[in-house]
Amino acid sequence: MKKLKGAIIALILTAALAGCGGTTPAAATTTTAATAATEVTTTMATTTTTAATTTAPPETTTEATTTTVISYSPIVREEIDPEKPIIALTFDDGPTDLTPQILDILEEKQVVASFFLIGDNINDDTAQYVIREFEQGHEVDNHSKTHSQMPEMTFDEIAAEIQYTSDKVEELIGIPTPFFRPPYIATNDVMYEAIDIPFITGYLPNDYMDTVDVEQRIENVKKSAKDGLVILLHDFSGNVMTVEALPTIIDNLKAEGYQFVTVSELFEVKGKTPEEGKAYTIVL
Numbered sequence: 547m548k549k550l551k552g553a554i555i556a557l558i559l560t561a562a563l564a565g566c567g568g569t570t571p572a573a574a575t576t577t578t579a580a581t582a583a584t585e586v587t588t589t590m591a592t593t594t595t596t597a598a599t600t601t602a603p604p605e606t607t608t609e610a611t612t613t614t615v616i617s618y619s620p621i622v623r624e625e626i627d628p629e630k631p632i633i634a635l636t637f638d639d640g641p642t643d644l645t646p647q648i649l650d651i652l653e654e655k656q657v658v659a660s661f662f663l664i665g666d667n668i669n670d671d672t673a674q675y676v677i678r679e680f681e682q683g684h685e686v687d688n689h690s691k692t693h694s695q696m697p698e699m700t701f702d703e704i705a706a707e708i709q710y711t712s713d714k715v716e717e718l719i720g721i722p723t724p725f726f727r728p729p730y731i732a733t734n735d736v737m738y739e740a741i742d743i744p745f746i747t748g749y750l751p752n753d754y755m756d757t758v759d760v761e762q763r764i765e766n767v768k769k770s771a772k773d774g775l776v777i778l779l780h781d782f783s784g785n786v787m788t789v790e791a792l793p794t795i796i797d798n799l800k801a802e803g804y805q806f807v808t809v810s811e812l813f814e815v816k817g818k819t820p821e822e823g824k825a826y827t828i829v830l
C-alpha cells in the first residue's frame with residue numbers, strides 16, 4: 547500500500563528572540579536563572595555565561611520564543627480555505643544555481659511550492675538550497691537520481707534511483723521525499739511496482755523550451771489554471787525566463803483567487819489519498 551510517507555512529520559524550529567541582543571543589563575541577568583539557562587543555552591550562550599555570578603532570583607522575565615511547525619502531509623496550514631480554489635506550483639530539475647532566485651520570489655510573494663529534485667544535483671554547493679526550500683515551508687520531492695529514461699531500467703535500478711535521492715534529501719532535512727515525478731513524464735508498470743511513493747505529473751507550460759518566451763509562459767499558466775491543478779515549472783540552471791515570468795504568474799493566480807499549496811496539501815485539502823498506479827496532474 548502506497549500512502550503518503552511520513553504521515554505526520556514536523557520539525558519544530560524554536561528560536562529565542564527577545565533578549566538575544568539589545569537587552570538591558572537587568573534583563574540580561576534575570577534571564578540567566580538556572581532553569582532558563584538550560585533552555586536557552588544553545589542560542590543564548592553568551593548571555594548565559596553570566597549565570598554563575600548573579601544572585602538575582604529567577605524573575606518571570608521568560609524568553610519570548612516563537613515556534614514554527616513546518617510539516618508535510620497531512621497537516622494543512624490553517625490559512626488555507628478549502629472552499630476556495632487551490633493550486634500547486636512545482637519546480638523540477640534542481641537544486642541548481644537558479645534555485646535561490648526562485649526561492650527569493652516565493653519568499654517575497656509569500657507562497658509555497660514543491661521542488662522535485664534530481665539526486666545528482668545535490669552537492670556541497672547546492673545542499674544549502676535544499677535546506678532553504680524546507681525552511682521556507684516548501685515540499686522537497688523526488689525526480690530520480692540521474693534523470694534518465696526510467697522505463698528502460700530494471701526494477702532494482704529504478705528503486706535505487708528513488709532511494710538515492712530520498713536518502714540525500716533526508717540527510718539534509720530529516721524527511722524522505724513524499725512524492726515522485728517521473729523524468730520526461732515517462733512511466734511503465736515496472737516503475738509503478740518499484741517506486742513506493744505516489745506519482746505526480748502536472749500541467750506543463752513548456753517552460754523548459756527556449757522558444758517559449760516569458761510572455762508565453764505567463765499566458766500558458768494563466769489560461770490553464772484550474773482548481774486542484776499541479777503546475778510543472780523548472781529551476782534548472784539557466785532557465786532565467788521562468789525567473790522573469792514567475793512574479794507575474796503568481797500575481798495572476800492570486801488575482802484569480804488561487805491559494806498556493808504543496809502537493810501534500812493539495813491531496814489533504816481535497817480529501818484524497820493518492821492511489822497506486824496513477825500519476826496525478828489534477829486533484830479534485
Ligand SMILES: [Zn+2]
Nearest residue numbers: 638639729730
Ligand atoms: Zn525533469
